[in-house]
Amino acid sequence: MPEIKSLLEFDPGTTVRVVRINAGRGLKQRLLSLGLVPGADIYVLDNRHGPVKLCFNNSRIALGRGVAAKVLAAAASDDVCPECETDEPCPKK
């Protein structure tokens, strides 16, 4: 069982699977409406400073660090971005 941790704790260049969103209803709904649903695979593009930049559903979404801390995820098996439909890794910074 892979370890579950917040999005802040994943390195750029990893694909993670959303497990849970620990936020109030409003924020939760906003994240869900963007496609950040439990079970979704998302690719962490950038997570070094400032907002965390994610890649899923063929779009780029930035989450403030406070928001990213509330999204729990587990490492997914492969490091490609399935939602972007790339057969090679998403751009690594």
Added chain:
Amino acid sequence: MASPKDITIALAGNPNAGKTSVFNKLTGGRQHVGNWPGVTVEKKEGRYEYGGATVHVVDLPGTYSMGAYSLDEVVARDFVMTGRPDVVVDVADASNLERNLYLTTQLLEMGANVVVALNMYDVVEKDLRVDVAAISTLLGVPVIPTVGTTGRGIAELKAAVAAAAAQGRTVSPLRINYGHEIEPHVEKLAAELTALGALPPGLGRRWLALKLLEGDDEVKALVSETPEGAAVADEGSAVAEHLKNIVGDDAVVAVADYRYGFIAGLMRAVVRSREPSPVRLTASDKIDRVVTNRFLGIPIFFATAFALFELTFKIAEPVAGALAWALGWLGAQASSSGAAAPPLLVSFVVDGVLGGVGSVLVFVPNIFFLFVAIAVMEDSGYMARVAFILDEFMHKLSLHGRSFIPLILGFGCNVPAVMATRTLETRRERMITIMVIPLISCSARLPIYVLFAGAFFAGRRGLVVWSLYVLGIVLATAAAKVFSKLLFPGESAHFVMELPPYRVPTLRGALLHAWERSREFVTRAGGIILAASVLLWGLANLPPGIAYASRDSILGKAGALIAPAFRPAGFGEWEPAVALVAGIMAKEAVVSTLGVLYGAGREGLTNVLRATFTPLSAYAFMVMSLIYIPCAATIAVIRRETGSWRWTLFATGYTIILGWLMATLVYQGGRLLGLG
């Protein structure tokens, strides 16, 4: 002539789905901008003629969902729920279909008469082959491929809208199965809601039931208001609690999961070829690597902002100059042709009315070109990156990254800065930003600094002027912090933002946006500014027979009356007090009024000032000029944008007090240090 029935349609869609370009192509850019009743969210309306009928188009705020997360969502949802538009055109980004369909499914569940505009179709045409007919069949509504930027598909869209409006909603709302835990409850609640009868007809009962299960307060209130509705609403809340225990999370999450499940199924059916295209890092990602780089991001932003500013003012200045010249010429004509008329009347027309019109119009070139620049930044996608790189810093002030743009605009002119706060999502963010903008030193305050710094600090002019700008920034920062703690307690807005792919902005779109903003400023703030100008003219020229703004004028008397209040700040004479009052019209008027009062030209003024002020009191006067009261135009737009006289008064009041306190602090502190 009997004409077919006029209809109202609403445009819904995700932000960045190209809704604005579809709106412009539908309406030909003729639009009317107002506010949604009671809130500060912008309402854009337009119309077009089709088949002899007028079609009114209401542009809903861009949203990702029909929840109640932001004011935008509430406004959009209320209009679909209670405004009952004949047709809702859902502008969906074809290149990002899954997420866009999330909104579509909700519109359908709500029972809206939907026509889908599959926008940016040109992007998907090439690689993904989307079966448009299949989407239409599965959703049960017309789907029209469009390209908003070129106008492709707009004629077909208009035809589909007319057909849908004529037909009315015939298909029953979309039914998504929400699984064995939730579905039975949805069914039961929906049946009970149907039995209530008093709810708006055509509003999807299953959708209402879902919202009750999700604990949506607005829908709960809507249901509770109907006779016997309270019981159903309470039942909904109870079931929501029950579900939370079973599912282990809010019903919201499970509902979203099933909705995406439905969409995923639909996608499998409609996307014909899914050969993995050789996707690499997109061009946007490559640009982002540089533009949002930890070290380069902020310097690039400042360079861009500076270049845009320079360009804006370089273009706007001659236009403003030409306007001022034309008004001067008009004034001269009026004076000479009215030679026989009483001088007071001539002065009223020339100085009061024409002067007032002038002070409205001189803002227009600045506003126009600044908003061209903003539109270019916004439409290109760069604005989202600016928010991205500055969020960390702004978060420390309990503000959102987006608040930075209005603040920086304030250095040019506070008026467009206040207007630009509309891009902020929450009321809290907007109000705090609007309240601190007046502390940002606009370009009209510079002449005051130049005059005084030149007269008293010849060798260190640059440093002195720079220190005032810094003081403004420091105070704005501190005020933002204080206001967010005291006036708007609570968490700052969550930073959740899409970084759309970069696009080449269209000139037409930018000009249209700028034109709309300028027109709005003239029509909505112009009246207040004109009234203030005429009032000030009256104060300076009455009672009849006195010289302009002299000691005997009402203004002069008022100045003398309030002057002692400025004694602690080191400038207790009546002339500076009058100049400060006149500066409320426009801050640069402080300089011209001092010139009139001391009866001296530019050279002479420097000498008179040296006789009246000490360097220390001069600095205190500059501090006062920086902080006290936003100019009449800024006050007028604050009133417009906040929709509240109370907040307008607050902005006016706190800046006077803060200005006085700071000026006094500088003067008294300086004297203690032996600088006086």
